[in-house]
Amino acid sequence: MTQKRASLFLVACLLFAAGxxxxxxxxxxxxxxxxxxxxxxxxxxxDIESADISATLTALPRATGTPTRxxxxxxxxxxxxxxxxxxxxxxxxxxxxxxxxxxxxxxxxPGLFKPPVGRRIAGVNVSVIAVSAPLSYSFTQxxxxxxxxxxxxxxxxxxxxxxxQGVLAAGVTRTGWIAFSLPDGAKPAVITVQPAPGGPKxxxxxxx
Numbered sequence: 001m002t003q004k005r006a007s008l009f010l011v012a013c014l015l016f017a018a019g020x021x022x023x024x025x026x027x028x029x030x031x032x033x034x035x036x037x038x039x040x041x042x043x044x045x046x047d048i049e050s051a052d053i054s055a056t057l058t059a060l061p062r063a064t065g066t067p068t069r070x071x072x073x074x075x076x077x078x079x080x081x082x083x084x085x086x087x088x089x090x091x092x093x094x095x096x097x098x099x100x101x102x103x104x105x106x107x108x109x110p111g112l113f114k115p116p117v118g119r120r121i122a123g124v125n126v127s128v129i130a131v132s133a134p135l136s137y138s139f140t141q142x143x144x145x146x147x148x149x150x151x152x153x154x155x156x157x158x159x160x161x162x163x164x165q166g167v168l169a170a171g172v173t174r175t176g177w178i179a180f181s182l183p184d185g186a187k188p189a190v191i192t193v194q195p196a197p198g199g200p201k202x203x204x205x206x207x208x
Contacts, residue, residue, distance in 0.1 A: 091127070092204040097137075098129035099193050101205035106188060108179065111158025119181050122188060123159040127175040130168040138165035139178045141194050143201060146186040155181035 091100030101124060108123035115121050122144065128137045139162065144152045157179020168174060182188065188207040194200070 086206045086208060091129075092202070093131065094193060094202045094204070095195055096131050096133060097135050097195060098127075098131055099204045100127040100129070101125070101191050102127060102175070104188070104191075104207055105159065106182075106207075108157060108159050108177075113156045113158055113179075115155075115181055118184055120184060121155060121157050122180045122182055123157050124178050124180065124191060125159070125175065126163055126178060126191075127173055128163070128168065129173045130170050133170050134167055135195075136165075136167050137163075137174060139163045139176070140165070142178050143192045143194070144180040144182070144188055144207075145190045145192060146182065147189045148186065150186065152180045152182060155179045 087101055087104075089100070091098050093099075103125040104122065105124075106122040107120040113121070124142070124144065126142065128135075139154055142154065146152070157177060159177035159179065161176045163174065163176030163178050166174075180188075190203050190207065191205045192201040192203050194202070
C-alpha cells in the first residue's frame with residue numbers, strides 16, 4: 001500500500017468512527033426522550049394540567065346550586081274564604097287545644113320593621129291553651145286569609161311580645177303577637193290554624 005493510499009484509508013477510518021459516535025450520541029438522547037414521554041404518559045401517572053382542568057370542571061356543579069329563599073312571608077292562593085266564628089273570648093277548641101284571637105291591629109303601629117312600598121303589616125294577638133295534655137305550638141301554624149281568598153303566612157312585625165314556639169304543659173297558656181304582611185288593597189277575613197303539618201286548616205276567628 002502506498003503512502004497516499006494509507007493516508008486516505010486512515011482519514012476514512014477516522015470519519016467512520018466519528019460518524020458512529022455522533023449517531024450513538026443522538027440515538028442515546030432520543031432514547032432518553034422517548035423513555036421520558038413514555039413514563040409521563042404511562043397509566044396511573046396523571047397529567048398535571050388535565051388533572052387541574054378535570055378538578056375544576058367537577059367542582060363547578062357543586063358550587064352552583066339553586067339559591068334558597070329565606071323570606072319570612074309566604075303567600076299561597078286559596079280557593080275560597082272559609083267561614084269562622086267572630087272574635088270571642090271563648091275561643092275555638094281544636095284537638096284538645098284552645099285557640100283564641102284576642103286583638104287584631106290592621107295596620108299595626110310602626111316600628112323597626114317596615115313593610116315594602118304597597119304593603120302593610122297586620123298584627124294578630126293569639127292565645128294558645130293546652131287544655132288537658134302537653135302540646136307543641138308555633139307561630140308558623142297560623143294563616144290569614146283575605147276576602148279574595150288569598151292566604152298569607154307570618155311576617156316580621158313590631159308588636160311585642162311575639163308568639164314563639166315550644167311545648168306547653170297541660171293547663172298552661174301562651175299569648176303573643178303574630179304579624180302578617182298584606183297588600184294595601186287586601187281586606188283580612190279569617191284567621192286559621194294548622195296544628196299538624198299537612199293537616200286541615202281550621203278557621204278560629206273571623207276578622208271584623
